Amino acid sequence: MRPFIRAWFRSRLPWLVLLLLIFMSHFGFAFLFENLQAILTYQMSLLAVLALFFLGWDLVRDWRKYQLALRDQAVPSASSSPSERVLQTRLASVLEMQKADQVLARAKQEELLDYFTLWAHQIKTPLTASQLLVEELADKDSQQALEQELFKVGQYADMAMTYLRLESFHDDLVLAREDLHDLIREAVKKYAIFFIRQQIRLNLADFDKTIVTDCKWFLIILEQVLSNSVKYTRSGEIAIYVEGDDLVIADTGIGIQPGDLQRVFERGFSGFNGRVSQQSSGLGLYLSKIIADKLGHSLTLTSQIGEGTQVRIGLKQADLQLD
Known part of the structure; x- marks a missing residue:
């Protein structure tokens, strides 16, 4: 809120200075010409009401534009509007940081997926070898028990791969x-x-x-x-x-x-x-x-x-x- 108010005042500074000079001139004339004080006071009051109404309307309009741009995360074009100037400096840097974070997160995700893909393939080799050794056991009960446990290990490896591949679900979808x-x-x-x-x-x-x-x-x-x-x-x-x-x-x-x-x-x-x-x-x-x-x-x-x-x-x- 404060950056917006500061930017708004800076962009409206020439108009505010002009209004101040007009008020000061009216005060000066009222001081010099006492017979015109009533008329000048009425003029200053009317001018003050109109100025406050216009400045309030302008402030609210720019604030709404500022909030809308923040919600849509859109970087505005160059303009004299204070909200747009604030967004140009603030949102541009924020969006750039977001983009950099997304690239870094994607790279880490791909690296992790590559690692687990390699791990899942490598773990299959000892699992297959273990299954061949289990088949040579004379005790059928022990053989079946070990086969079940080896099967579970393979399923857990597949589950880890499934969890990671959910991020690219639609890339691997064949209907x-x-x-x-x-x-x-x-x-x-x-x-x-x-x-x-x-x-x-x-x-x-x-x-x-x-x-x-x-x-x-x-x-x-x-x-x-x-x-x-x-x-x-x-x-x-x-x-x-x-x-x-x-x-x-x-x-x-x-x-x-x-x-x-x-x-x-x-x-x-x-x-x-x-x-x-x-x-x-x-x-x-x-x-x-x-x-x-x-x-x-x-x-x-x-x-x-x-x-x-x-x-x-x-x-x-x-x-x-x-x-």
Whole structure:
């Protein structure tokens, strides 16, 4: 506010000095000619009211222009307006600093993405070697247990990559008409070892449904939901079916505490189950929700303690259409 007022007074200084001289001349004439004091006093009063009205109107007009330019972050052209001169000096430097910060942040993001991309590729080598060694174990129980743990390490590496790639989500988006049943089978196949070892029954309904989506990003949603289902279902059943415009993935696991239901999609929130089992990163459902929103899917979750959890992925997409 103060820089604007100072700039406004500087730009109006010639007019203010002229008004001051006019008032001083009227005072001088009133002092010299006493018989004209009444007329001169009336003239000065009228002039003062008009001057105050005009200066107030001019000040308010320039202040509104100043606020509008600040809100739009637009650098004005050269002008005699004080608000524009203030903005030229202030906003130009601010925008330049913002631009420099954005370039630096983008460079750091790209550097971090390059590092984790290299790390994710390099970690696959020892994981693959470990899986080959595990396959040679004679003890089948130990073999399956180690395979599960190696699978989790690979999933965590993929999750880190997914988190970083969200910044460039649309650069990596390839929309196509996909068969939903095929996508589900592909996701379930990755978790087959968990279904077998934990004796979880899979009830996959037979349906014919196609959706417009990016198969890679949509599979991430399915895999994260399935990961939670098998993680907290030690036995029982996972049912996958289409109901109306929703894909439903329902398990008979331990369920989610009522107090945690409103926060399951928050970043880093592991909830009561995650704290007890120490198996939750607090990122799976958070990433799934973000990806679902970007793809035009809704993602909702309901649960009952001791009865299981039901996740609904909305398949009705008004915004995604193929050319």
